[in-house]
Structures are given as structure tokens and as C-alpha cells.
Amino acid sequence: MNKAGERLYNGLIKENPTFVLMLGMCPTLAVTTSAMNGLGMGATTAVVLAMSNLIISLLRKLIPGKVRIPAFIVIIASFVTVLQLLLEALLPELNKALGVYIPLIVVNCIILGRAESYAYLSPPIPSLFDGIGMGLGFTFALTCIGAVRELLGTGAVFGYSIMPHSFTPIGIFVLAPGAFFVLAALTAFQNFLKITGAKAGKDVSKIQSGCSEDCMNCGEKGCSRRFYDNETNMEIIDLEKEEN
Amino acid sequence: MSGLLKVSSNPHIRSKVTTNGIMMAVVLALLPAAGFGIYHFGPRALMIILLSIASTVGTEFLFGLYKKKMTITDLSAVVTGLLLAMNLPVSVPWWMPVMGGVFAILVVKMLFGGLGQNFMNPALAARCFLLISFPAQMTDFSYDTFTGATPLAALKAGESVNVMDMIIGKTAGTIGETSVIALLIGACILILLGIIDLRIPGSYIVTFVLFVGLFGGHGFDPAYLSAQVAGGGLMLGAFFMATDYVTRPITIKGQYLFGIFLGIMTGIFRIFGPAAEGVSYAIILGNLIVPLIEKITWPKAFGKGGKRYGK
Numbered sequence A: 001m002n003k004a005g006e007r008l009y010n011g012l013i014k015e016n017p018t019f020v021l022m023l024g025m026c027p028t029l030a031v032t033t034s035a036m037n038g039l040g041m042g043a044t045t046a047v048v049l050a051m052s053n054l055i056i057s058l059l060r061k062l063i064p065g066k067v068r069i070p071a072f073i074v075i076i077a078s079f080v081t082v083l084q085l086l087l088e089a090l091l092p093e094l095n096k097a098l099g100v101y102i103p104l105i106v107v108n109c110i111i112l113g114r115a116e117s118y119a120y121l122s123p124p125i126p127s128l129f130d131g132i133g134m135g136l137g138f139t140f141a142l143t144c145i146g147a148v149r150e151l152l153g154t155g156a157v158f159g160y161s162i163m164p165h166s167f168t169p170i171g172i173f174v175l176a177p178g179a180f181f182v183l184a185a186l187t188a189f190q191n192f193l194k195i196t197g198a199k200a201g202k203d204v205s206k207i208q209s210g211c212s213e214d215c216m217n218c219g220e221k222g223c224s225r226r227f228y229d230n231e232t233n234m235e236i237i238d239l240e241k242e243e244n
Numbered sequence B: 001m002s003g004l005l006k007v008s009s010n011p012h013i014r015s016k017v018t019t020n021g022i023m024m025a026v027v028l029a030l031l032p033a034a035g036f037g038i039y040h041f042g043p044r045a046l047m048i049i050l051l052s053i054a055s056t057v058g059t060e061f062l063f064g065l066y067k068k069k070m071t072i073t074d075l076s077a078v079v080t081g082l083l084l085a086m087n088l089p090v091s092v093p094w095w096m097p098v099m100g101g102v103f104a105i106l107v108v109k110m111l112f113g114g115l116g117q118n119f120m121n122p123a124l125a126a127r128c129f130l131l132i133s134f135p136a137q138m139t140d141f142s143y144d145t146f147t148g149a150t151p152l153a154a155l156k157a158g159e160s161v162n163v164m165d166m167i168i169g170k171t172a173g174t175i176g177e178t179s180v181i182a183l184l185i186g187a188c189i190l191i192l193l194g195i196i197d198l199r200i201p202g203s204y205i206v207t208f209v210l211f212v213g214l215f216g217g218h219g220f221d222p223a224y225l226s227a228q229v230a231g232g233g234l235m236l237g238a239f240f241m242a243t244d245y246v247t248r249p250i251t252i253k254g255q256y257l258f259g260i261f262l263g264i265m266t267g268i269f270r271i272f273g274p275a276a277e278g279v280s281y282a283i284i285l286g287n288l289i290v291p292l293i294e295k296i297t298w299p300k301a302f303g304k305g306g307k308r309y310g311k
Helices: A003-013 A026-030 A035-058 A065-090 A092-101 A103-107 A109-119 A123-156 A174-197 A237-243 B019-041 B043-067 B074-087 B097-110 B120-135 B151-156 B163-168 B180-192 B199-215 B222-230 B234-241 B251-274 B279-297
Strands: none
Touching: A003 A123, A003 B180, A026 A035, A026 A092, A026 A103, A026 A123, A026 B163, A035 A065, A035 A092, A035 A103, A035 A109, A035 A123, A065 A092, A065 A109, A065 B163, A092 B074, A092 B279, A103 A109, A103 B180, A109 A123, A123 A174, A123 B019, A237 B074, B019 B043, B019 B074, B019 B180, B019 B234, B043 B074, B043 B097, B074 B097, B074 B234, B097 B120, B120 B234, B120 B279, B151 B222, B163 B180, B163 B251, B180 B234, B199 B234, B234 B251, B251 B279
């Protein structure tokens, strides 16, 4: 199960979808007005991500390459529908707060990205753990952003007021611009840690994002930037064609 | 013109214009309006101005220490601090100019590379930051015993206003925006010194007047139009903030376009928007489209572009 642990670490820290890959920015910026919303959104996405990764990996031999994207969307959309119905029944308040961003999980680029670059190419168990790792990384990032925004914008975290009475809430942090400020500051903080670590001569490979090698000769199978499989000498995703 | 295009080897004649000198002149030109603000609103206005300048200069100083590159001597932080204070109501709590000053210098200016690299006017960005964060305090224009609305708010509510009072400045508003006379004295100083010209302020105000005349619902009624022009931050914005060297277009055609855009946006915000004032939002929106304006108005080099023959 070493592979599974490595996948979890990869998703949480090394290729954290929010702070490193900068994927899924739309829900990140839109729903993190409070720590609870961030946690809810992250957890929902994590479940969809893990389940869809597992199913796509199981079906990877059956799905023809040409129609893989529609096939992924059908699988992802099924899980999102299930989850939305569950949320409506069990956590109606959270469902209301997240609103349209729950159905929009279908087109969340983290999920499509992992399906495309990992689950479609890898066995089920690592795929499941890749999904869990990425999902937890996303949840962690969203909860952090939500907590900071809620603290500065309303003086509370998870609804518990912790700031002194003299504190005037800085309203901009629960509005859209605040999301950009907090995301930028947290990403800058993460880069700062990496750069100071590199300057001090420490081994930063553990916290380094992505890689410095060229993608054509890269051996790492799970890398999300990889689009050329040098074992089979086959293009996995032709980025140019994909856009057209 | 041909004299200016003389080509020679170095040493070249050096212009005596320095950043320092320009900033000094802008501070000088802002002093009449700031002085009137202090006279009109009392000593608390002086405290707000000093706090704001102290926080912008202090932030620039600390950032300079961290980067080991001291830039406070160019006085641009003083201008930013003064402009920010002039854009605040006198009743704001003391920490608000401090927070605004730190935001203006640190986030809007220094993180983007310092003076010359800021993509929007730091003082206005800080004002908008405060306005969005603390709408209650930022639109509370009560001072001394006076608790009425600003002339623009009264105008929006359909009440009549005294245009003469607005020109002298005996109205409610932010510290530096009330007196049209004091602002125009400052603008004249800048124009006479050759630091700004009338391209942006002129096209801005003319477009604004035309827009308000066409869509304001009062037609070209002189009393209404002059109240709209004299009210709010239009004079301060048009002469001192839209003309900021860093955030205005550098092409001449582009400057006219910029002024027209600002006039239209200010008109839209004032007439169709929920708030009575919209100068600051109009100018920072304009700042954002400056690269696009420059792109379409960039002069073509001789021999480039145009039709091609012989194909």
C-alpha cells in the first residue's frame, strides 16, 4: 500500500490542487465565504473525486479513447446527482449555501484532470487513493481560505466568534475580492516557505511542486502535467488537438 | 517640432524634471484643498491626513528596509497618503486611514513592483477597499453638529442644493473634495507648471456633462448640471487622480479616450447606480483598461501597417 500513501501525500502537499496546480479556482473563489462552506464544498468534491476516479479506473479498458470525455462526464455527473440529493435530504442548509456550485462540480477541472491524467491510466486502488488525496488537499485548502476569510470578514471561525468586541469586521473579505486576496496570500506564503527552504540548502523535494524536468522524458506516471507516455511512445492527451 | 527631433551622440541635455519635483508640486497643489478641509472640518481632519501620510510613508519605509532599496525620498508615498486622506470622511475611526495607507502602498504599489508599476491608483484603490469593507463608516459624512446628506445624495433624492455653497466648499463630503475653488487653484498650479494638461480632465468633464445632460432626466438644466459637476469627487478625481502619470494612457489619443470612458462610467454610476457617487470606481475601472486603450491607440511606425500593394 506504499503507492496509496504516496498518492495521498501527492494530493495533499506536493501537487495540492489549489495552492500548487491552481485547479478548480471557480468553486475555490466563490464558496469559501466561511470555513463551513469551504469544508462542505471540499468534502463533497472529495467524495465525487474518489468515487469517479475508482469507477473510471475500473472501466478504463472499456472506454474507447475517442469518447472518453463524455464517458467521464456521465460517470462524474451520476455521482454529483447522488450527492446533491443526499445533501438536500441530510444537510439542506449547506446545500442552500453552496447553491449552484454543487451541480457545477461536474465540470470541476480537478475531477476531469485527475480522471484524464491518472485514473484513466492507472489501476483502481491507486486511483481511489489519488482521488482521496486530491480531494483532501482541496478540502484542506478550501477550509483554510474559508477560515481566514470568515475570521477577517465576520470575526468568527466555524461560526464561533473569537475576535474581541472592538474588532470591526472587514467586509471585503467575505466578498469576491477577499477571495483573491486570501488565495494570493496563502499561495505566496507557501512559495515563501519553499524559497527560503531552497536557500537554506534544505531538501525541498518533499514540498516542491511538480517537477523541473521536461515532461517528454518524465517517468512519473501520476504527474498531472504529463501528456506523453514514453513507455508506449504514445501521446496520452494531445493538448493542441484537445483545445480545437 | 524638427528642433526636438535632432539626433546627436551623447552627452544629451538632461531634463531638470525629477520624480521628486513632480511629487512636490502635486503636494503643493493639493495643499489649498487640504487646508480648506482642515478649516472646514476642524482639527480632526488634520489628524486623519497626518495618520494617512504617516502610514503610507511608514509602509514604504519598512518595505524599503526589507527589499534594501529605499524609495521614500521620491515623495510618491506622501502624495498617496494625502490623496487617500482627502478621499475619506472626517468621521472615520483613526485606524481606517492607517489600514488604507498600508493597503495602498503594500498591496497596490509595492507588490506590483513599486512606483511606475502599479496598475491602478493606490489611493483610489485603498479608498474603494475601505468603501467596500466599511460602507457604514465610509458614507457617514456627519461632522460637528451637521448630519445632513452630501449634495450629491440630496440631488439624487430630488432635493435642491445650493451650488454656491458647493463651489466654496461649505458642504458635507470627504475631507478634500468639497471645495471646488481650492481644487481648481491646485489644478491651475499643476497646469501652469506643466505637470498635467487638460486632455484627460477636459474630456472627462465634458463627456460627463453631456452624459448627464442626455440621460440625467433633467435635460441641460444649468443648475442641475453645475451641481453634478461641482458635487462629489469629480474635480478631485479629474485633476489629481485621473491624471496620475503611472495609471493613465501615454498616447495622446488614448488620453482623450480615457477621459471619455471615465466621463461615461461616472455618469452611469451616478445616474443609474444605487450610490450617489461613482468617481473613484470609474477611475479605477479606467485604470484597468489603460493597456487596452494604449494598444488600440499606439502610433504605427513609418512603413508599418496600412494596405499592402502588389500582392
